[in-house]
Amino acid sequence: MKEKGNTTVYTVDLKPLHDVVVMKDTFANILQRKNVKNDDYVYFQLQDERMVFDAMNTLRLRYPNILGISYPNSAYEQSEQGISYTNQKNQTPQEIFGDFFAQYTGHGLDDTQEKILDELVTKIWKEGDEE
Secondary structure, eight states: OOSTTOOOOOOOOOOOSSOEEEEEEOHHHHHHOSSOOTTSEEEEEEOOSSOOTTHHHHHHHHOTTEEEEEOTTSHHHHOSSOSOOTTGGGSOHHHHHHHHHHHHHSSOOOHHHHHHHHHHHHHHHHHHHHO
């Protein structure tokens, strides 16, 4: 302010120190990228159909300014209600896990997976009875 009531307005061009980027690709493709500009602020939209275990920490090693992750193609993220656990009292452990798996991946267990699940549940219940 110069005199009382007189102001001067001017613009100042600001250049951000870091870009904000949204990356859309699969987890594997993102990790294989070369010439990574890792000082950008990055939000990932992972195109994988299944959620990737520990994706945030793995990506943070290459992209320390990671803002977040979403999975727009996964059945889990597309479900408006998320995982529902309403009928658990009347279900076997296999049915509960099968429902969870189907809601998480978008498809049910195959025959081999069902067999492995049955064996594991039987083993767990047997070990629980022995204690």
